[in-house]
Amino acid sequence: MSGTTGPSELVPAAGVSPEQLAARVPPALRRDLEVARQRYQEQTFAVIKDPVSLRYLRIPWQDYELAKTFDGVKSQGVLAAEWAERFPELRVEYGAEGLVHKADALRRDVFGQHLCEIGGEASVSLRGHQREVRRKARRYSWLTSWFVLRKSVYDPDALLTALHGRLRFLFTPQVFRWSLVLIALSAVLFVVNFKEAGIDPGWFFSLPNLVLLYVSFFVLKVVHEFAHGLSCKHYGGEVQEIGFMFVAFQPLFYVNVTDAWMFPEKRKRIAVMAAGMYVEMVLAALLVLVWLPLAPGFAKNLAMNLLLVASIATVAFNANPLMRFDGYYILCDLLEIPNLQVRSRRYFGERWRTFLFGAPPEEAAGDVLPKRHRRIFAWYAVLSSAYLLLIIYSMLRLLDHFLDKFGLSFIGHLLAGMALTGMLVLPIGMFLTRGFRDAAARGGHALRTPLVRLGLAALLIVGILALPWRQSVRRSCAIELATAEVIRPAVSGFVRSVAVGEGARLAPGAVVAQLENRELANRVRSLAIEREWLAVARDAAVAEGAASSVRDYSDRLAQVEIGLAEARRQESELTLKTAQGGVVLTRKLADRVGHGLKAGDVFALVMDPEAVEILVPLEEKQARLIRVGARAEVRVRAFPGTDLPAVVVQAPLKSIDRALPAALAAQRGGDVATTIDKTGEELLLETVYYARLRVEGGAGNLRPGMTGLVRIEGEWKTVGGILRQWFLDAVRVDYRL
Template identity: 30%
Template structure:
């Protein structure tokens, strides 16, 4: 919470006061640099420690140098005319100074700062009286209580080697190795990344762990931005911590990079945050790859991979929201405030040409108009999708504790997220109504009103919705096999993990049985001896029982060979391994008949839906159904293929068990649905 917010709570209402102001004066901490942007010379400047970034043509920059706090506007006008031969009127200079004052450009004495603060408090209180909240704005909490410039000054001498050529080449090589491991193990990493960001099955410990990992990574991400700005000559005076809807986010003000650095250096400042996270991922990936399962460093490295790998690319380098990818795009193509300008342009087009409102469409160069429309539409769609995702995210967290009532906090969060947007929509519709009111009244003649009323009655009378039944279900492969040990032995090798595809007849578990292997080796040696005796007997026409003994030994050796082949365990059907943590069995002894794994063919899935007895009359074979999994947004279509004639108990965990004896669960009938799943 900043000082203004604290004083706003603690101090009584302050009357707005004015004081005699001196003439404007340039801030002593103002730094600027001239560069060429889009073929035009511009002076980019910033006040060290402030958040505003200013750009002026060289002519205006020269004019600003004359503001020393003593000269009047007329004196500045005359002096500038003497220097350049260009005449600015006194009122023009006064208007320019007032506009810059609104952007906190001029230097203020401590007394003027206090008066400005009081005026801000007064305006802020007036706004709160119109839109008052008991708890303030909990959607965005910011904590920034220190100047990090000294911190970066201390660490830069020890870390400046990270900007050397050899380290850059080393990191690129590590990225190549990381990519190779990602491709080799993508069936695990890709699936686990989705699972890592799915909070349906996460408890309090998992959520706290995710939160702490995010804070750890984000701190180094933002520190990299600040350190790179320092490397290119800028200063970093603001760094802090956000809670955006209670989600952790750090921030670093690197505005001075746009003054001291050229375009290549500014791009490096933007990319440095993601680059640092990728370095973390590149270090963690080989550690996870070579360390044994179950080791703490193996598990920790894998979680670093999940939070810094694909998530970084998807969130930070996506240009549709104002994160690193957005600023990278705007810097590469010199687009300035792309999101704001494109949104205003698209909104102006919609208001003017769709709703026929008397508004002006902001000017956009012709070559950029189509791109602005596409970007504004995609950016808006993506932003709203993120808000919906966050509401669903909250619902998933509460779903872990109460599946039946999780929709309430999810709905409340959704309303809170979309509150301002709903208010904006209501105001816009009021504007449309006031603009079209007279025209609509003239169009709605008594005959048309009667026709509209009849149409509404018809629409209300038509049964638009079908009868539906809801029920919890279990999703499983339509066909699967249970793989068991045919002979006793010690598990010596497991070549497949959960979710990995296996072919029919291909061994993926290997057992060792030293006694069986010894007997097989002894039998093979005995067979060779018996074979030699039988051949000798045939040559000498003696010992006619030798051939019979050889045949017995051959049958025994074949029997033991068959037993040995059963030590290599395979699946009778092609599919994916469904059993978790198969490698935990390594080194353990299993007896004959022990279940080792389950393999299911996922190209076709079967859902067993538990339908309450009172609703079973609405279900029939061939009826259409829609399945919604807790961990996915989209639903899957299916059809009922069978309905059991007898009731059965519902599987444990599908419904919440009540402690009250007067509330008993109904009898359930199982409806079986078949769902094609070509992507497995």
């Protein structure tokens, strides 16, 4: 037998006779492979490093011991016999024929992972097979590959070796302990002094500072990645790749420390993954000490930017285990679940395929996983996929906002369509296609079962999304004097008489003035006469039995009656009345007798000096829910434990100026974010809509200046509509440039 593997041996064992299977000769393992022994989930594994491709493979240690017996000379039958003699437990578990099949499966695994020495026709066949796999992988990957672009630059191993020699003292226990003390002390100082030397949001969201923040982020991430590389070198690993990458259009610096996977100790692997975040937290602690004594200006702003990036951004970005950054790999080691993201999504898909299409249990990936991890896999698959979609959607909204200024928003729409197709449409379509194809191949009731289950699942989802749900808004509020009622005519006319004067106190519904409109009065009389004539003519046609004339007169009579009702309604509006009552504030009303008023002109102001209203500031998404007449409950801080019924009397109106009642500012216990300008005036930092409420049954002991909390009932909407709006609001970017 030669030491090479023939192309016919690339086919699976199915359809091959036992004699042919036993006669196959597995190729020998490559001599340049590096192997480390590790413990995972109370089992021993071999981590194999390919020094050429820098790829890593984890297999059970026993499989590695078996693969080491491949020498390119012995056949699988001979190897199976040797294994049975050397490992009696395998003979009991597999039997003689089963060991031959295991040898063939192990040969295919070694062959497919490029860990064997091959040549001749097998090499050509393998390269062709690999090209086909890459071609299929690229078929749809271009739809989402733009989200992460990566470019290797050079091998930094020599540079990091030199740096490690100079910075070795940083890895001593003493430095680590003192750095923890520094981080804790700086955190306390930052919290205590934040309000006095805090961030001005107006400055923070300005365009110049956002550019500075962007640059600061990149610089700190360079330090972050070098920390990974130095820690990997400290524990004996190699760092053979350094480069740049773009994640959601954000430029990043990266260092390849996958050699840490070769470390047998879990603590060392976790230390390498956490090194970048640890160094940034130390830098943040030092920046606190620099930031506090600085006078306001560029240096203080720069220190604050670096401080926020090194602390908050690092925790939110790198420590987040839902994306494949530092926190993800730390979680994988803590749970002892390698490739958590890939395996969890595969498990989730296989579980659904088993449920919907009745796939045999052995086809599901979860059957080879520990039961205690299955729930973790399912939840992680859902959360990580949803988070990735959220990030991509947010980035696309930001890009669309930027491109829209140049008339290029179609580019953002194109990228959104590509992402949606590559991440949702195609995977779901391929999942269903494969499931139905496999079910059809099994025949019988296998195809009917998934159709029924899919139909029931669709009905359940539609039913849940169609359920009605009433939303409510909870906000802070302030008690103010009621706004003056503006008396204005809805119909133009001349002032015929005035019933009140300045200072008069009016009851609700009292008459203020009477207008006259001769044109409208003549129209009312004309329509009344025409109605009487048409009624007489219709009655005469009925008596004569002229059916067509009856229909004609009836139609004309109906139209005239509609016009007459509208004219009389307008005539009634010539009487100006007060709706809420109060004291007349307008002077010299009697002098306006005989003057003309157009519809909408202000005639008088009436206000109840004892009436109060409740002013409620709302965000835009909350203002959409509120309508006039909506019910509410108010709890004033001066009267704890008492809920006052109220009703919305004015729909939310957008604030014109940027001033705000002091009691509603976030600094004083309210909900509205504000800032102080150079003149000392407090200004809004967001668009605010004001709704006004009135307490039912009288204001009682409420006085202007009191504050409290209010819950306003919103409109009824379906669960689907609420979820859709919630998602759009959650990913909407607020641009304050």
